[in-house]
Amino acid sequence: MTRDEALFQFLLRMGDNTLILGHRVSEWCGHSPVLEEDIALANTALDMIGQTQLWLGLAGEVEGKARSADDLAFLRDAWDFRNVLLCELPTGDFGQTLMRQFLYDAWSYGMTDWLKGSADPRVAAIAEKAHKEVTYHLERSGDTVVGLGDGTGESHTRMQKSLDYLWPYVVEMFEKDKVDEVLADAGIAPAPADLRAGYDDITARVLAEATLTLPEGSYVHKGGRNGRMHTEHLGHLLTSMQWLQRAYPGAAW
Amino acid sequence: MMTRPATDQVWHWLAEVPDPEIPAISLVDLGIIRDVAWQGDTLAVTITPTYSGCPATSVIALDVEAALRAHGIEKLDLKRQISPPWTTDWMTDEGRAKLEAYGIAPPQPAGGPSRCPQCQSPNLERISQFGSTPCKATWRCRDCLEPFDYFKCI
Numbered sequence: 001m002t003r004d005e006a007l008f009q010f011l012l013r014m015g016d017n018t019l020i021l022g023h024r025v026s027e028w029c030g031h032s033p034v035l036e037e038d039i040a041l042a043n044t045a046l047d048m049i050g051q052t053q054l055w056l057g058l059a060g061e062v063e064g065k066a067r068s069a070d071d072l073a074f075l076r077d078a079w080d081f082r083n084v085l086l087c088e089l090p091t092g093d094f095g096q097t098l099m100r101q102f103l104y105d106a107w108s109y110g111m112t113d114w115l116k117g118s119a120d121p122r123v124a125a126i127a128e129k130a131h132k133e134v135t136y137h138l139e140r141s142g143d144t145v146v147g148l149g150d151g152t153g154e155s156h157t158r159m160q161k162s163l164d165y166l167w168p169y170v171v172e173m174f175e176k177d178k179v180d181e182v183l184a185d186a187g188i189a190p191a192p193a194d195l196r197a198g199y200d201d202i203t204a205r206v207l208a209e210a211t212l213t214l215p216e217g218s219y220v221h222k223g224g225r226n227g228r229m230h231t232e233h234l235g236h237l238l239t240s241m242q243w244l245q246r247a248y249p250g251a252a253w
Numbered sequence: 254m255m256t257r258p259a260t261d262q263v264w265h266w267l268a269e270v271p272d273p274e275i276p277a278i279s280l281v282d283l284g285i286i287r288d289v290a291w292q293g294d295t296l297a298v299t300i301t302p303t304y305s306g307c308p309a310t311s312v313i314a315l316d317v318e319a320a321l322r323a324h325g326i327e328k329l330d331l332k333r334q335i336s337p338p339w340t341t342d343w344m345t346d347e348g349r350a351k352l353e354a355y356g357i358a359p360p361q362p363a364g365g366p367s368r369c370p371q372c373q374s375p376n377l378e379r380i381s382q383f384g385s386t387p388c389k390a391t392w393r394c395r396d397c398l399e400p401f402d403y404f405k406c407i
Contacts, residue, residue: 036381036391043383050306054335125336129305132338132407140382 006182007120008063009082010189012072013179013225014111015055016083019073020234021104022048023241024091033094040140044101047133054126074245078235085224086169088234092162095148095155099162102141106202107173108134110195119187142206149210156211163207164215172222174199258324260289263296270320273312274386277355280313284343287334295328296321301339304387341406352404358392360406369394370401 026045032038056069067075086104091097112134115127149159174192183189207214223229244251267289268281280286280300288299298317302310314331321329341360349359358366368375374396381391389402 036383039385039391040381040383043387046306046308046387047304048306050302050304054305121336129302129335129338133304136382136405136407 001178001182003182003186003188004062004064006179007123007188008059009179010183011055011059011062011123012082013084015052015059015069015072016081017087017104017108018048018055019052020081020083020237021087021101022046022052023237024087024089025097025101027091028094028097037094041097044137044140047137051126051130051133054129058122058126074242078230078238079227081224081230081234081238082227083224083234084169084172085221085231086166086172088224088231088237089166089169090233092165093158095158096162096165098141098144098148099159100166101137102145102206103166103170103203105134105138105141106199106206107170107195109138109202110198111190114190114195118189123188138202142202145206145212146210149207149212159210160212163212167215168217168219169221171220172225175222175225177226257291257294257296258326260291263289263298263321263326266320266324267298267317270316272309273316274309275352275355275357277357278348278351280317282345282348282351284341284345284348285313285339286317288332292330295330296326297330297332299332299334301334303339305335307387309386339407341404344404356401357389358401358403360404362406364406366392366401366403369397369399371399372397 022045025041025048028038028041029045030038032041052073053069056072060067060069060072086100089100092100109131112127112131115123116131118124118127145159148155150156151159174196176192180189180192184191224231224234239246264281264286267286268279270280272278272280272283275283283303285301285303286298287301288297290297298321300310300314300317317331318329344360352359353370356370358368358370361367365379366377369377372394374394376395378393378395379390380393380400383389384391384402388405390405391400392403393400
């Protein structure tokens with residue numbers, strides 16, 4: 001695997017995470033419990049779609065086959081996506097949406113922080129931009145997890161159930177394969193496991209304040225970031241997200 | 254053929270192009286015009302986005318192009334630069350004053366507005382970390398009870 005082949009895969013992973021999660025969060029637009037939360041979720045989704053344009057734009061450039069960010073987003077099928085499974089799961093209720101956002105933001109925070117010092121200046125520039133936005137997202141999702149976890153009996157129960165359901169998907173973000181080895185050796189991206197300690201610090205602090213407990217057990221769901229096996233949910237998401245290009249190929253405006 | 258206008262003149266023209274979402278301030282006030290330079294007979298204008306997904310970004314590029322074409326610029330190269338990332342530190346003092354006069358509290362290093370843009374009271378509360386555009390949050394004055402936009406500090 002050449003360095004550019006590895007970098008292309010890595011950029012797909014970054015861009016597909018923000019694209020798929022951004023789309024999931026955008027599903028709340030017009031449906032949130034209160035107007036302020038609706039606006040907050042829509043803004044968070046917008047930031048992630050903006051980051052997607054940067055990551056997938058660079059992926060297309062590195063691949064060198066003249067594919068644009070839009071081509072990569074709208075003209076690939078499920079098996080070519082490289083997002084972690086956590087991002088493609090259905091939104092669930094409002095609490096589950098914010099728990100997923102927090103578990104993702106905490107990882108994204110450490111990842112973009114590391115990438116600011118990437119040996120590839122193009123990657124570093126995107127990370128520098130994204131890190132500011134992610135810092136803001138993490139503050140909000142963390143605060144909301146605390147508010148709902150340490151809230152009413154009902155909200156606490158729902159947040160604990162969300163954490164129990166989502167936690168087995170967290171490990172995938174720290175998995176390592178050849179792509180990561182090549183890029184870690186080149187100083188372009190971190191060895192994923194190196195981000196784990198910082199992640200555990202953030203999650204332990206916030207979840208303790210939220211009076212939530214990590215579930216027992218070591219079962220792990222994975223297969224998205226290497227494309228081996230996505231959940232059935234991704235295909236359904238793509239039928240909605242890619243509908244226009246599927247119905248009217250090449251449509252532009 | 255036209256002579257090349259001085260870059261100071263171009264900055265002056267750009268200072269008259271309003272931000273499409275907050276027309277009270279100009280693109281120069283906002284600090285997103287990073288460079289203006291002649292490269293041969295082509296004018297290169299470098300623009301940085303506020304937020305990576307801000308939908309105003311493409312409208313801003315169109316507005317810059319339209320304004321400069323109206324002043325007779327024929328060869329124009331609009332460049333997008335994301336590093337160093339935009340910060341509200343680049344907003345001009347004039348821009349901050351215009352924002353406040355318009356009813357939007359300007360960004361503060363403390364992370365929240367210093368006073369109500371309507372009645373100047375410092376007795377404030379946050380309603381939401383987000384607002385009507387990616388660059389704003391929503392606050393309320395506890396004295397005059399008016400809700401208002403706060404320009405987020407990043």
